[in-house]
Amino acid sequence: MRIAVCVKSVPDPDYYDQIIIDPVNKTLKRAGIPAVINASDKHAIEAALQLKEKHGGEITVISMGPPAVEQQLREALAMGADEAFLLSDRKVGGADTLATSYALSKVIEKTGPYDLILAGNESADGATSHVPSQIGEWLGMGSLCSALSVDMDGVNFIATKKFENGTAQFCLSSPCVIAVNQRINKVRLTNMMAILKAKKKPLTVLSAADLPDLDEQYIGLSGSPTQNGELHMVESTKSCTMLEGTEEETAAMIYDKIKQFIRE
Amino acid sequence: MWWMNEERQMIVAAAKEFAEQEVAPAAKLMEEEEKYPREAIRKLGELGMLGLTIKEEYGGAGADYINYGLMIEEVSKVSHGFGLLAYLASELTLGLIEKMGTPEQVGELIKKGVSGEKLYGICFTEPCGVGNVAEYETNAVLDGDEWVINGGKILITNCGVADTYFVVAKTSEYDPATLRGLTYFVVPADTPGVKFGHIENKMGWHGSSTGQIYFDDVRIPKDAIIGEVDNAWLPLNVALLPMFATYGPMNLGSMEAVWEKTMFFLKNRIQQGVSLWDAHESIRIDMIEMWGKIDNYRSAVYSALEDENRGENISAKSIALKKEGADLLEYVSSKCIELHGGMGTVYETGIERFYRDAKMGTVGCGSNRTLMNNMVGVVF
Numbered sequence: 001m002r003i004a005v006c007v008k009s010v011p012d013p014d015y016y017d018q019i020i021i022d023p024v025n026k027t028l029k030r031a032g033i034p035a036v037i038n039a040s041d042k043h044a045i046e047a048a049l050q051l052k053e054k055h056g057g058e059i060t061v062i063s064m065g066p067p068a069v070e071q072q073l074r075e076a077l078a079m080g081a082d083e084a085f086l087l088s089d090r091k092v093g094g095a096d097t098l099a100t101s102y103a104l105s106k107v108i109e110k111t112g113p114y115d116l117i118l119a120g121n122e123s124a125d126g127a128t129s130h131v132p133s134q135i136g137e138w139l140g141m142g143s144l145c146s147a148l149s150v151d152m153d154g155v156n157f158i159a160t161k162k163f164e165n166g167t168a169q170f171c172l173s174s175p176c177v178i179a180v181n182q183r184i185n186k187v188r189l190t191n192m193m194a195i196l197k198a199k200k201k202p203l204t205v206l207s208a209a210d211l212p213d214l215d216e217q218y219i220g221l222s223g224s225p226t227q228n229g230e231l232h233m234v235e236s237t238k239s240c241t242m243l244e245g246t247e248e249e250t251a252a253m254i255y256d257k258i259k260q261f262i263r264e
Numbered sequence: 265m266w267w268m269n270e271e272r273q274m275i276v277a278a279a280k281e282f283a284e285q286e287v288a289p290a291a292k293l294m295e296e297e298e299k300y301p302r303e304a305i306r307k308l309g310e311l312g313m314l315g316l317t318i319k320e321e322y323g324g325a326g327a328d329y330i331n332y333g334l335m336i337e338e339v340s341k342v343s344h345g346f347g348l349l350a351y352l353a354s355e356l357t358l359g360l361i362e363k364m365g366t367p368e369q370v371g372e373l374i375k376k377g378v379s380g381e382k383l384y385g386i387c388f389t390e391p392c393g394v395g396n397v398a399e400y401e402t403n404a405v406l407d408g409d410e411w412v413i414n415g416g417k418i419l420i421t422n423c424g425v426a427d428t429y430f431v432v433a434k435t436s437e438y439d440p441a442t443l444r445g446l447t448y449f450v451v452p453a454d455t456p457g458v459k460f461g462h463i464e465n466k467m468g469w470h471g472s473s474t475g476q477i478y479f480d481d482v483r484i485p486k487d488a489i490i491g492e493v494d495n496a497w498l499p500l501n502v503a504l505l506p507m508f509a510t511y512g513p514m515n516l517g518s519m520e521a522v523w524e525k526t527m528f529f530l531k532n533r534i535q536q537g538v539s540l541w542d543a544h545e546s547i548r549i550d551m552i553e554m555w556g557k558i559d560n561y562r563s564a565v566y567s568a569l570e571d572e573n574r575g576e577n578i579s580a581k582s583i584a585l586k587k588e589g590a591d592l593l594e595y596v597s598s599k600c601i602e603l604h605g606g607m608g609t610v611y612e613t614g615i616e617r618f619y620r621d622a623k624m625g626t627v628g629c630g631s632n633r634t635l636m637n638n639m640v641g642v643v644f
Contacts, residue, residue, distance in 0.1 A: 036277070070270075071270055071273065071274075074270060074271075074274065075274055075277065078274055078278075189278065189281055189282050189285065189286075189307075189311055190274070190277075190278035190281070190311070191278075191310075191311050191312045192275060192278065192311060192312035192313050192316055192325050192327070192331075192335070193312040193325045194312075195271060195274045195275055195278060196271065196325055196326075196327055198271075198274070199270075199271060
C-alpha cells in the first residue's frame with residue numbers, strides 16, 4: 001500500500017502572540033517565528049503509520065512552500081515516513097487553497113500512484129479545511145473530511161465520521177482522499193534514533209518545471225480567486241447577567257440566549 | 265546559536281514534546297507523592313534518549329554530547345529533579361560502563377540500560393562525608409572467587425528502585441598520595457545481604473528515592489568490578505567527572521524555565537492598568553541582568569560539551585559548570601520568586617520548587633566546596 005500524506009508548515013502556536021498581520025498585504029508576517037508541522041497533519045502521519053504497521057506499505061509526505069519547509073519534512077521522516085517531496089518555487093507562492101490543492105495534486109500525480117491520500121482536516125493558520133476535498137476534486141477521487149478512524153478491508157478504505165446524531169461509516173474505493181480529525185489518534189513521541197536516521201531518508205525538492213503538465217494559470221497568485229477582505233479588530237467585552245428562577249426557567253432562558261446568539 | 269542545526273532542532277522539539285507529555289505529570293507525582301518516575305524513565309529509554317551518546321553497537325544512537333545536552337536541557341525545563349534522574353539513568357551510569365566496563369559488563373548492562381528496561385545507581389557517599397574517603401567503612405574482602413562486601417552508604421539516589429548498583433568499597437588501606445585503596449563493584453540489587461534503609465525527606469529533588477543502602481556479607485563474583493582493584497579513581501576521572509558537565513544543561517533548562525515563567529507573569533500582571541514589566545524600570549533591569557547571566561552560562565555549557573565531543577579533558581570545566589550553574593539557578597529562582605511577590609512562594613505557581621532543587625544542586629553529587637577542592641587538584 002502506498003500512502004501520501006499532505007503536510008503544511010505553520011507558525012509555531014507557542015509564538016502566536018508575536019505574529020502580526022500585515023495591514024497592507026493582509027498576510028501573516030512570519031519573520032522570526034519558528035515553523036512546525038501543522039498539528040492535524042501530524043495526526044494524518046500517525047494514521048498513516050498505523051495503517052503501515054497493520055497492512056505494510058510505504059509513506060510519502062508531500063508539502064508546498066519555501067525551502068525552509070524541508071525542516072518540517074525531515075521531522076515527518078523522523079516520525080516514520082519513508083520519503084518526502086517538497087514543491088518549492090516562487091511561481092506557486094501566494095497560493096490560496098484552490099491553487100495550493102491544484103499544485104499538490106500535480107505533485108501527487110507525479111510521485112504516485114497512491115492507494116490513499118491523507119491530510120489533516122484543517123491548518124492551524126488558515127483553518128479553511130478546503131484543501132483535502134479540493135485535491136480529491138482535481139484528481140477525480142472520492143474524499144472524506146474529519147475522519148475519526150481509517151482502516152482498510154483489503155480493497156476499500158473504511159472511515160468513520162461523527163455527526164450530531166451519531167457516527168457514520170464510509171466505504172471509499174481506492175484511491176481516495178481522507179482528511180483526519182485531530183481526535184483520530186494520539187501522535188506518538190519521536191524517537192531520537194529515528195531523528196538521526198531521518199537525514200539519510202530521501203527528500204526531493206521539486207520546482208514547477210519538474211511538473212510538466214502543470215497549467216500555470218491555476219498556480220500561485222494568478223490561480224487564486226480568493227481575495228482578502230478588510231481587516232478589523234473584534235471588540236472583546238465582558239458582562240454578566242444573573243438569571244433568576246427555577247432550574248427549568250433558567251434553563252429555558254439560557255436556551256433562548258444561545259438561540260439568539262446563533263441568529264446574530 | 266552556533267551549536268544548533270536542523271537535526272538538533274528536531275531533538276529539541278522531540279524532547280520538549282516528551283517533557284510536556286511525560287515529564288510534567290511525572291514531576292507532579294514526584295513533588296506531591298515522592299513517587300519515583302520509573303515509567304517516564306523507561307519511556308526515555310524507549311525513545312532513544314538514554315542512549316543518545318552510547319555507541320550504536322551497544323544499542324545507543326551514537327550521537328554527540330551537545331545532542332545529549334539539548335535533551336537534558338528540555339526535560340529540566342519541566343523538572344530539575346527529573347533532569348537529574350535522566351542523567352543518572354544515562355551518562356552517569358551507562359557512560360561509566362561504556363568507558364570502563366569489560367565486554368561482558370557492556371553486553372550485560374548497557375543494552376538493557378539504554379532501552380530503559382534496567383535502572384542503575386551509584387553508591388559512593390558514606391556518613392563520614394563524600395570526600396572523606398580515608399574514613400570510608402564499606403569494605404570488600406576477597407574470599408576465594410568472591411568478594412564479600414560489608415558496610416553502608418547514605419544519600420544514594422535510585423535507592424530501592426535500581427536493578428544494579430555500582431558500589432565503591434575499600435579493598436586496601438587508602439593511600440592519599442596515590443589515591444589507591446578503593447574499588448568499584450557491580451552489585452545486583454537482589455543479591456542476598458543488600459538491604460535498603462530509610463528514604464530521606466529532602467527539601468528538593470523530590471521523588472528521587474534517595475536513601476540508605478546496607479551491605480551485609482554481600483557476595484559477588486571476583487570479576488564483578490569496574491576498572492582495576494584498588495583504583496576507583498580511574499573510572500571516576502575517566503567517566504564520571506567529565507560528565508558532571510551534564511549539570512550544565514540541567515541547571516540551564518531550569519533557569520530558562522523560571523525566567524520565562526517570570527517574564528510571562530510580569531507582562532501579564534496588570535496593576536492600575538499597567539503591567540509590572542512596563543511600570544517598573546528596576547524590574548526590567550533585574551530581568552535583563554538575569555538574561556545576560558543565563559546567556560553566558562548557556563554559551564559556557566555548550567562550549568564545554570563541544571570540547572567533550574573533541575575528546576578534550578573537561579573535568580575541571582564540568583565541576584565549574586556544576587558549581588556555577590547551581591549558584592546561578594539559586595540566584596535566578598530566588599529573584600524570580602521575589603518578582604512574583606507572595607505567589608512566588610506558592611507551590612502551584614511552579615517557581616519555588618526550582619529554588620529548592622537549586623539548593624540540592626549545590627550539595628548533591630558532591631557539594632560545591634568538595635568539588636571545588638577536587639578542581640584544584642585537576643587544574644593545578
